[in-house]
Amino acid sequence: MYLQHFGMHSMPFALTPNTEFFFGLAPHVEALQVLQVALQTGEGFIKVTGEVGTGKTLICRKLLNELSDEFVCAWLPNPYLSPEELRAAVAQELGIVLDEVRDQLHLTGLIQQQLLALSAQDKKIVLILDEAQALPDDSLEALRLFTNLETEQRKLVQVVLFGQPELDQRLAQPAFRQLRQRITFSYQLRPLQREEVCAYLRHRLAVSGYQGRPLFSPRAQKLLAQASRGIPRLINVLAHKALLLSYGAGLEQVSDKHLRAAIADTEDATHAPDWRWLWTGTVVLVLLVAVGLLKGVAW
Known part of the structure; x- marks a missing residue:
């Protein structure tokens, strides 16, 4: 898989409850x-x-x-x-x-x-x-x-x-x-907070042998924390899928695009809204209201 590509010796986000990856959160x-x-x-x-x-x-x-x-x-x-x-x-x-x-x-x-x-x-x-x-x-x-x-x-x-x-x-x-x-x-047990999610990602990558620059940007970490709701199993699922997609694209860092694709592919993840489409829809709605008001005045 992506182990050699990212310089790891073991899977960092496997779902098996391996105590070697236990982190003192x-x-x-x-x-x-x-x-x-x-x-x-x-x-x-x-x-x-x-x-x-x-x-x-x-x-x-x-x-x-x-x-x-x-x-x-x-x-x-x-x-x-x-x-x-x-x-x-x-x-x-x-x-x-x-x-x-x-x-x-x-x-x-x-x-x-x-x-x-x-x-x-x-x-x-x-x-x-x-x-x-x-x-x-x-x-x-x-x-x-x-x-x-x-x-x-x-x-x-x-x-x-x-x-x-x-x-x-x-x-x-x-x-x-x-x-x-x-x-x-x-x-x-409570879910992990955003800072704990970031520390959790770094810890598991370090245990797996990764020594390069951060694989997940601060923006990607924030998106991952939101989508997983701080649940470690969901963090593992999303991070693993994002690494697979990034490896397939030949990238050395997880892109927002691939992380969003991983979120969209995971049923229990909280899907973040696409703000570009939301902004476009808002603009269209404002224009329609304005047109309606102008017609009302003209009438």
């Missing part, structure tokens, strides 16, 4: 700090919500990489599971052999025994669920019951929920008031 750092502090307290649910593409999965993986050896993590990236499937998935993550399980009651007992054994080793058990808004209602209740398992000193398991804003809407229902009261820490 305020919303992401704050979310990680909330998670780390909350996990040290050892109680209840922790919730991180944000719009699609704001970096929840990247933060999740960054957290998994940074937790110390005192933590035992069970990570469920796809939580669209029935209560039975949820228990089985947790058991597998905790190293329980499912072939020996007789029924759900037996499985719940094995999970509790494993949690007690890990707790006796001074281990903190964390259950992390990505895309938690997809959890069925029965599974949310089963998840709450997991947190009933405790010793006299502490809970045997903590639960971290990553989800879209729909998760907040679901938890606001009266049926989930017990679970909602157990959420001790929460954080809502």
Whole structure:
């Protein structure tokens, strides 16, 4: 593709949540700090919500990489599971052999025994669920019951929920008031501001090995921030397409023309108005009104 053309060794705007590209922007750092502090307290649910593409999965993986050896993590990236499937998935993550399980009651007992054994080793058990808004209602209740398992000193398991804003809407229902009261820490990810978008672009290009003059002009960065609404995934999509188009044209810098083409080709992007056509339309409208007024006077 364009790697050799721009002097890069890796794709700067891939959609895979690669922690090597993690950048310490305020919303992401704050979310990680909330998670780390909350996990040290050892109680209840922790919730991180944000719009699609704001970096929840990247933060999740960054957290998994940074937790110390005192933590035992069970990570469920796809939580669209029935209560039975949820228990089985947790058991597998905790190293329980499912072939020996007789029924759900037996499985719940094995999970509790494993949690007690890990707790006796001074281990903190964390259950992390990505895309938690997809959890069925029965599974949310089963998840709450997991947190009933405790010793006299502490809970045997903590639960971290990553989800879209729909998760907040679901938890606001009266049926989930017990679970909602157990959420001790929460954080809502916001989109990036314009200055953060510019820093984000520079950082990812630097990590990918780019060392030339700025690929995106200040005007292009402003347009990209507006079109992406500060959502990292959209920034990646638009920047990647713009680089492809610029490479195809043999350019060494992204042009406004190619960035606008990338925006027009991306359904979820906010399409900026073309001010040239808007100005032309305004002039025509003024002329028509003037002509109408003159006719009225003449009449």
